[in-house]
Amino acid sequence: MNKLQIFNNGVTKENPILVQQVGMCATLAITTSLLNGIGMGVAVIAVLTGSNIVISLLRKFIPDEVRIPAFIIVIAAFTTIIDLLMHAYTFELYKALGVFIPLIVVNCIILARAEAFASKNSLSDSIIDGLGMGVGYLVAMILLSSIREILGNGTILGFRILPEAYEPMMMAVQPPGAFILLGLLIGIVNYVSRSKKA
């Protein structure tokens, strides 16, 4: 695989949310507004790329027997770094995302990339993989959170785009709406990717 293929793999072919469907808990919970979606996406890119870098560098140093605890320590450290930085410099966003920032630790996509990719591949490939998967996550978060904010609030990034007369569809920003809209989104993505192949 060349570098572009590795990147593309994360964004489209193995998109963490739309194709692999991992880390759904935070995805469903915080995509109530586009700003939250972007914030969460950027935090995941940072943790994913950071942990991929360190794990790729340490891949010959970490013995196979203790690799999972070692990965978890690295991932937890990066998550805590992001948590502290967001708490200090993006306080409003930090409060909006709440517990889901520390919960990035247990987001399967991060450990999955550490185990399946970074621990077996070179540093540069691991960086590309982290960025690709992270961007894939971010794109899916942007799609879902835009739809939910527009339907549920009539706004995008806080700016009103639908007329005042529009009655917000409350369900879109509530958990059932998250499931239904994500399901529809995945359905559309599947439809498009299959018709491409055919």
Next chain:
Amino acid sequence: MKNNFVKLVSILFIIAAVSAGILAWLNDTTKDIIAQNEAMASMDPAILEAVMPGSVMFYDFEDTALIDTVKAENNKIINLMTAVDASDNELGKVVRTWSTVKGFNGDMELYVGFTSDGQISGVSVISHQETSGVGSKTAEPAFTEQFIGKDASSEISYSDYDAVTGATYSSESFLSAVNNAIKVYSDYLK
């Protein structure tokens, strides 16, 4: 086998220790900013606006020795603060104080703000135990706003303000807190 075990443990230990070291350093660098964020979030915007229009935060005086001096001399004073706007420019001083005269049911706790040219910018009651509907009216803007713009170079006398009808004790307690703040302001903060 035993040798291998030691190796595994030490590698894991090294990774954990390095991570902990980095996090300890970062925690130390960000903890002041985080504490400040939390303090800002805990301030009620309505109180900030009432005491010092345009302010976003009251900081404790950096000169803690001065706070201690004032508190030692005047045991009703709770804190001395600086009010700042969104771009961190100082707007004036804020004194947090108890009343020196008891109200109907006890002391009242107030913020009294002073502009940099020595006028009262606003007053807000933080806590009181006055009778609801009577003495509690001293905490309402209709009463507190009459103090805005008053000169802080001398104490406000009973003839200079309109007490709440039927709540003389509460009004006097409120006034005593304002005057206590004025005293500290003109002695130390001018």
